[in-house]
Amino acid sequence: MYIEQGYKGEIGLWKYFVLPIGFIALMVVNYIMLLISPIDIEDSMAIMIENLGSNIVLITLLAPLAFFLFIVLGWTWLVHRQSVTSLTTSRKKIDWKRVFFVFTLWSVITIFFTLLDVYFSPDDYVLNFEWTKFLMLALIAIALVPLQTSFEEYLFRGHMMQGIGIIAKNRWIPLVITSVLFGLMHIANPEVEKLGYGIMVYYIGTGFFLGIMTLMDEGLELALGFHAANNLITALLVTADWTAFQTNSIFKDISEPGLSWDVLIPVFVIFPILLYILSKKYNWTNWKDRLAGKVLSKEQFVASLEDGTQELQA
Numbered sequence: 001m002y003i004e005q006g007y008k009g010e011i012g013l014w015k016y017f018v019l020p021i022g023f024i025a026l027m028v029v030n031y032i033m034l035l036i037s038p039i040d041i042e043d044s045m046a047i048m049i050e051n052l053g054s055n056i057v058l059i060t061l062l063a064p065l066a067f068f069l070f071i072v073l074g075w076t077w078l079v080h081r082q083s084v085t086s087l088t089t090s091r092k093k094i095d096w097k098r099v100f101f102v103f104t105l106w107s108v109i110t111i112f113f114t115l116l117d118v119y120f121s122p123d124d125y126v127l128n129f130e131w132t133k134f135l136m137l138a139l140i141a142i143a144l145v146p147l148q149t150s151f152e153e154y155l156f157r158g159h160m161m162q163g164i165g166i167i168a169k170n171r172w173i174p175l176v177i178t179s180v181l182f183g184l185m186h187i188a189n190p191e192v193e194k195l196g197y198g199i200m201v202y203y204i205g206t207g208f209f210l211g212i213m214t215l216m217d218e219g220l221e222l223a224l225g226f227h228a229a230n231n232l233i234t235a236l237l238v239t240a241d242w243t244a245f246q247t248n249s250i251f252k253d254i255s256e257p258g259l260s261w262d263v264l265i266p267v268f269v270i271f272p273i274l275l276y277i278l279s280k281k282y283n284w285t286n287w288k289d290r291l292a293g294k295v296l297s298k299e300q301f302v303a304s305l306e307d308g309t310q311e312l313q314a
């Protein structure tokens with residue numbers, strides 16, 4: 001009953017539109033500015049890094065999104081009168097073991113496949129490691145990346161998932177809408193300019209993966225852990241001149257980028273395997289109802305809570 005947790009606040013449907021519309025408007029304006037700019041994204045990033053340094057540029061990219069996290073949480077608490085716990089999970093308290101389990105799992109997988117690629121394609125990478133610069137990067141990334149990724153999760157898989165689900169009265173509509181919007185949010189990334197719009201398959205596919213995890217597990221914990229690991233380990237491990245995170249990482253990818261079938265592997269191979277592993281660990285069942293079933297009305301939800309309380313008392 002993750003979506004139904006939204007009933008624990010003061011329901012006012014307009015309250016669910018303010019933050020998404022505001023953020024999407026910012027993304028649209030940003031994308032339009034990039035389209036009309038005489039300088040492409042890669043050159044613009046290069047100029048910024050040359051003038052400010054990669055760490056300062058990273059802070060300017062992450063800090064606004066980290067700040068937006070507190071706006072989402074504050075809006076939930078002050079306007080919705082809803083607890084952060086009920087925005088996060090259907091459990092009585094946030095399950096941090098879930099967050100750290102999937103964070104560790106995806107970190108290990110990411111490091112393994114990256115080192116494997118470095119080993120088999122050594123000409124595509126150079127060692128970029130400098131201890132002092134890397135330490136500063138690590139401090140910045142560890143402080144800001146989890147806040148940035150948590151903002152995206154709380155906005156899309158939390159605030160929007162619950163709001164759209166309550167409005168639509170089913171689960172598949174919020175899953176589709178939040179996943180597509182999450183992917184489109186990345187359309188202004190330099191990777192899209194470099195590789196083409198085909199890379200959106202990965203971004204939108206990742207949105208579906210995170211949304212499925214959230215609905216099947218009835219909480220954001222797994223999505224929070226995965227997203228933080230994905231962005232943090234990538235920022236620390238590999239950089240390239242055409243990516244959003246251009247950092248003082250351990251390796252630098254110097255290969256000529258191109259879009260090929262390998263963009264499909266995470267979405268159609270690795271993510272389904274991960275979902276299978278998680279389903280076994282957390283005993284997920286009833287996939288059809290959890291992903292496409294109806295959302296209870298507020299009256300039904302309150303009645304279900306009362307029934308649960310009565311069962312515990314009995």
